[in-house]
Amino acid sequence: MTKTLKYLALAIGAVVFAYPFVWMIAGSLKPEMEIPNLSLWSSNFSLTSYAHVFERIPISRAFLNSMFVSCSITALVVVLSSMVGYALAKLNFFGKEALYLLIMFTMMIPFQITLIPQYVLMVKLQWTDTYLALIVPSMMSGLGIILFRQSFRGIPDALIDAARMDGCSEFTILFRLIWPLSKPVILTVAILTFMASWNDVLWPLIVIRDRSLMTMPQLVTIFVTGGEAESQLGSLLAAATLLALPVILAYSFFQRYFIESMASTGIKG
Amino acid sequence: MLVRRFSISALCVVIVCAYFGCSKAGGPDNNTTGSIELTYWPAPNVQEIQLADSIVHEWNRIHPDIHIRMQPLPVSQSSEEVLLAAIAGKTTPDVCSNINPAAMSEFTKSGGLVSLDQFSDFDSIASQRTPRPLLETFRSGDGHYYQIPWKSNPVMMFYNMRMLREVGVNEIPKTYSEYFAAAQKVTRDTNNDGQTDIWMGERDVRPIWWQRLFDFFPMYIAASDGKTLFDGTTVAFDNEYAREVMGFFQEAYAKKYYPRTFFQGGDPFLLEKKASHFSGPWEVAVIQKFAPSMEYTVAPLPVPDSHTGPVYTSGDFKNIAIFSTTKHPKEAWEFVKFLVTAKHDAALLEITDQIPIRGDLLSNPTFADYFQRKPVMVVFAQQAPYTRGMDSAPDLKEIFDAISQEYEACAVFSRKTPAEAIHDAVDRTKVIAEWNK
């Protein structure tokens, strides 16, 4: 009896969490008048709304922009943060403690305080409306460094010393010895970074005005709020679907890693 | 090995970034030997690019020594911001035909524009084309003209004739009382589910500043016979007209002729769920595209019952200006004159369905053919002389934001009387003006 109730509650929960997405996809295919219906089926499915979106906004370009930006940021964060994490975990140098405290401090500063001056910096460097403004300010991650440091500390010193005896440089040790041993943490940092940059809207809204450089969530936001959708509900839903689809696809393949990496840090997406 | 591969890929990322970064920054090239080259920025929409293309093509054919390079204004959220940024970075074009008069004071404050009255034939050209009283409204505070009025999009009222006729309304409402009398009949629940499903009108109730450019502001201009928010530099809408307009919208929402929600599920005018709609000439093409079978009429805005005489409205003016970065002001002025000839005004009408700001639209035979084919546009042409633009006050957005907040509190939610709302809006406007002095 309680078992049935449990399953019932879970099933209702699953509907509550999944239905909106299914409704969105169905709505993006339905003719305008039928969208508000609760039903998910229509005999008049068509791609008209998608055609409208592609006609109004350069969404495929925005997809490529988002891909390029998020991949660059992820690659940079993984490489650079693991370098710092390795130095903090396995090397001794003057100012190490101070650096660690500095990183912790940086993570605690609310971004609200640096948002405006960071934008001003972009203006002064003349980076607004360039990829640089999207990539460079996110190429380091305090959280990434901390995660790498924690993980690398668990690697036995003996292993590293042995490599040093063989004449390996610290860079070789990091990328050839430590990296292959640290796939889970690399994956965690990569997923977290990629998700955060893929879904970020506020920063692109601020530094990018040129439509051909906009990221996908930004372009969709402007499409929705700026009236370009000409109040066509189907087009809004089609744009939203196009924005959600890549993430949902990636998620359905790697959902275990997504959930685990999020759980390991408790950070919002 | 792996290290090297990594540094190479990191390097690649950097190079690619730098490439994309710089490809934006490379400004206009230097002109080719001997001949003069001017850059012209039209608005970035399809129709205006097409128009600019054809005019520039013709110019370049006639003037082999002065080459015009057409570049659509870089697309962004607002062309004012792009232009201001361009002024700051000294990357302005020679000529731009998407100048919003409301942003004029910001453009001139930063010294970005050339005064046009320095050209001896400015006055004759401009006054011949645009009626004098309207032309005067584009004079800047220092007495100079930095823009030549080009085109406008008067805000008018679109009515769905079938919906009005259905409930026995055969006359287009002219006054507030007539409008509400029609509204009372039109607004109703057609499927008896207890929810109104047909409305007299509807406005986005979110407090978004530019929404007021399509309701409060034109209605205020109409009620006040062409007054705007400022008189020179003093705040001037603390008057009966503003209160009447606020009262009009309050009544519309209080009596539920306008829904208090924002309508989702498509444009309610196109879906024939509301009978009247504030809009401009561009709406004609939108209706054609999304609701070609709709039967509609365009009419002047409703006015207070005591009002007499012609009905004014706001026009979304876009003017032409020459930027002070130009090396060839004379040649640029020649090109500007070329843009505003009757022939090219006819092309403007034909290609964009926007209204040139000239007095002889309905008398000059050059335009007769167009208006014969598109009779609905005649109403806009008749309206055009009775339009007013936005004041050229700094921080107009902030002022309209303040008005929006009061509009919401008073009109939409009836939390304030119109008198209180206008009083508070005026107060806030004064504070904003004071702060930004």
Added chain:
Amino acid sequence: MSLTKKRTAYLLVLPYVVYFVAFVGYPLCFSLILMFHRWDIVTPMEWVGLKNFIRLAADRLFFKSIGNTLIFLLIHIPLQIAVALGLALLLNSRIWFRGFFRAVFFMPVVVSGVVVTILWQQMYAYDNGVFNGILSAVGVPRVPWLVDPGVAMSSIALMATWKNVGIYIVLFLVGLQNIPRELYESAEIDGATSARQFFHVTFPLLNPTIIAIVVLSTIGGFSLFIEPYVMTGGGPMQSTLSAMLYIYNQAFYFNHMGYAATLGFVFALIILGVVVLQRKFIETEPT
């Protein structure tokens, strides 16, 4: 330690130091300067002394926006904890499709906030939205989800809960699995009902998880921006104007960079204050 090794260490951390100076240190210092200026980015900066702070002190809307943000947190956090804990308890037993359910509940977390906002805006529609459709089908009057000043912020909080609850379910699951089985066994021997077990064993032992969740969602909640930006524009009657949205408007709508920097600074102080208070309050509570 050899010299080359030390040099390599500096080489390894150099990118971070450069990054820190450019993107954290410099902006921090610059914001301290900017607060005393008026600047619209285009024209040169103008020194105004404490004028920005005087303006802030009288800025009714800024305080309202902070109040709104706090209201959001007060609704969002308890709701989130209740829903997450409930679903985690359901999942924390031997059931079929456990992974499937967990994956479904987690899905909104990975999807962009923009998508969620567009979706919920449609579902919240007064006349033809999904929610009101269901309500009127069962004979309940429609709810003005986003158009009533008294309801709108709750609606946004409900949506934010739906979006983020997946993370907290997972965190609770971790917490629940860390509770030793023996504790339940001995409680059962003592004859405790399952309700008593929950309040005397589960809940106290989950306290660290709850603290983490409160702190995390407070920090996240303070940056509430895209939801009201897309859905309501801050209305109706400024009831969903969050502090971040207000700062954004001042900076990028009205071009008051100096004033926005002042607002950002004061807001950051308030966030730090709340987080510190929360820590103090929760940590002194008996576990």
